[in-house]
Amino acid sequence: MAPPMSASTFLDVLRAEGVTVVEVGDWRHHHRNHKGPWGPVHGVMIHHTVTRGSAATVRLCRDGYRAQPGPLCHGVVTKDGTVHLVGYGRADHAGLGDDDVLRAVIAERTLPPDNAADTDGNRHFYGFECENLGTGADPWPDAQLEAITRAAAAVCRRHGWTERSVIGHLEWQPGKVDPRGFTMDWLRTRVGGRLKG
Secondary structure, X not given: OEOOOXXXXXXXXXXXXXXXXXXXXXXXXXXXXXXXXXXXXXXXXXXXXXXXXXXXXXXXHHHEEOOEEOOOOOEEEOOOOEEEEOOOOOOOOXXXXXXXXXXXXXXXXXXXXXXOOOEEOOOOEEEEEEXXXXXXXXXXXXHHHHHHHHHHHHHHHHHOOOHHHEEEHHHOOOOOOOOOOOOHHHHHHHHHHHHHO
């Protein structure tokens, strides 16, 4: 079980991994901790936003909307490869997912099918929302894919996790399809290579 790193450490490890970071407002104190605990943390979850336009995407992920107030993640990875930090602490990104999947992430073993929604993921995962329409046809620029890889590797490196601790929303919550346009096995291979390099 790992306590979440501090906001300052989170920023430092991202920069140390070569991530271009933009701090958005008072991101360090923007969270949903009043809704439940933040931690222990066990992994990194990757999403796509179903949005177009970096400024609008960052604003939505920071502020949320009436039915789902922000922050909707910790970092927003825009198409230019920048990671915008919009919140820290509990963020409303993972929702309820499969306890069997969580146990597999903790054990760093192959994930089982996600066929239940019985466990609070917002408590246990760092979340990165990635600007993309999620159609499968919207391109993922190399700079963005590299930033996703580096951001996930940074968190794993700090916690002593392998690439097995990086999952997609579609592997956590039944009915989710994100991220669409690359496979999580492909991303985990990239993260693993970076952690070994």
